[in-house]
Amino acid sequence: MLHDIPRSVYIHIPFCSHKCHYCDFTAYVVGGQPVDDYLDALEREMAHTTAEIPPQEIETIFIGGGTPTILTPAQMERLLESIQRFFPRWTADLEFTVEANPGTTDADKLTVMIAGGVNRLSFGAQTFRPDLLAEIGRVHSVADIGRSVDQARAAGIDNLSLDLMFGLPKQTPADMEEAIRQGLALSPDHFSVYSLKVEEGTLFHTKLLQGRLPLPSEDDELAMYQLTRARLSAAGYVQYEVSNFARRGFESRHNSTYWKNHPYYGFGAGAHGYAGGIRHMNVKGVGDYIRRSRTGRPTVETLEVPFHEAMENEMILGLRLAEGVGKMPFYRRFGYRLEDVFGPVLEKLEQQGMLVREEERWRLTDKGLLFGNEVFASFLGEARIDGVCR
Structure with missing residues (x-):
């Protein structure tokens, strides 16, 4: 997945x-x-x-x-x-x-x-x-x-x-x-x-x-x-x-x-794309983009997204949606329970009234919506696999 x-x-x-x-x-x-x-x-x-x-x-x-x-x-x-x-x-x-x-x-x-x-x-x-x-x-x-x-x-x-x-x-x-x-x-x-x-x-x-x-x-x-x-x-x-x-x-x-942190093709000067677990950014200048395209893909940067970072992105991006982040989709995609990976962060944000835990998902509260950037930043560097934060 x-x-x-x-x-x-x-x-x-x-x-x-x-x-x-x-x-x-x-x-x-x-x-x-x-x-x-x-x-x-x-x-x-x-x-x-x-x-x-x-x-x-x-x-x-x-x-x-x-x-x-x-x-x-x-x-x-x-x-x-x-x-x-x-x-x-x-x-x-x-x-x-x-x-x-x-x-x-x-x-x-x-x-x-x-x-x-x-x-x-x-x-x-x-x-x-x-x-x-x-x-x-x-x-x-x-x-x-x-x-x-x-x-x-x-x-x-x-x-x-x-x-x-x-x-x-x-x-x-x-x-x-x-x-x-x-x-x-x-x-x-x-x-x-x-x-x-x-x-x-x-x-x-x-x-x-x-x-x-x-x-x-x-x-x-x-x-x-x-x-x-x-x-x-x-x-x-x-x-x-x-x-x-x-x-x-x-x-x-x-x-x-x-x-939803799904892959997509990205074409054109300055465009970003995400496929095969790799994000890329194209060169921004029009002339440089045209020249580079003659010999291959006009990328200026490629980044293999580490597994733990992909999980953090799943939360940072997914919580922007009103439906929030589903527990089963997260498990199917990464093979870990959402609470096992982000338990302390989720509990803290829940106590602060920023997130609400529902049977199948986590989502922003009205308060969390107003302080969304703070909520999203809370997940940076916090993915824990087998008790290890990476």
Whole structure:
């Protein structure tokens, strides 16, 4: 079970029309970039990888970025055809997601995507306040969000997700409530709602160091998160993961691959993959990625995940899900009882009111949800096998 063949595919398109002020992903402004050469390199990487790890039936595909929908219809068609060529076997209920910026999905591109098997779109709305969109470096308008949702539905893609952010500069709980109200008016099947993280190397980090980033207080940020949970729950969305909410049956199966610590193929500049108990990261630079793909897989780092670390990852990732970590799945995967491996940590977190023990699983309490990072960090270095902590 630990070293299953991946049944999920992630493909990274690192091009954008504009770099957002908070973004630390592998992403580059598209002007002057060798996009077609990059697509050549993606095909070479898929060829190298599938020769080493022949694919079985694929259950989920996710094209992320960057902005994948920055590709022209012809480039998108070429990418989708290459995916079908190297991964020809799909389950009948395949979930095929493409990330999209509002305003970048015209009718021609949607037609190409549907023909290529895409059946789910994730739109990066982020906020519905025009000045906040400008503040964070987004180039779409509020009107673009609704228009893109309408265009997707008219083309035949009904499974839609919206990304929202909270904790943005000058944002208030009232702003967040209005963003949720307008998001709900579009009736997507899924919401991803993330708090702003100011990462090194971003424009926001520079402004923070200069004292020019007016972030909301911790109390206001917490209020935004709790308000999000309450409003989406009242509207029928289930919080199935720390930052994700869905109507029943519309949970992101691809992202659940990560949270359940399952293997997946990862392609593209800066992409990560996990297969055969080995994690890899690709080189980030577009030119370097293209060059390396000509002689083999363009990896810059590979790491064999030790057995005890795989168990720790199972807890750190799995506890993000509302369902928590199941005792029997853990035993089937690792051959050890969950309580025998993490007994002292689990008991401590239970006493602190962070975790609750149920008959078949452990999961976060409401208190644990608010202090999730502390809970997850508690498992680092704590896997015990036969009484030995490694």
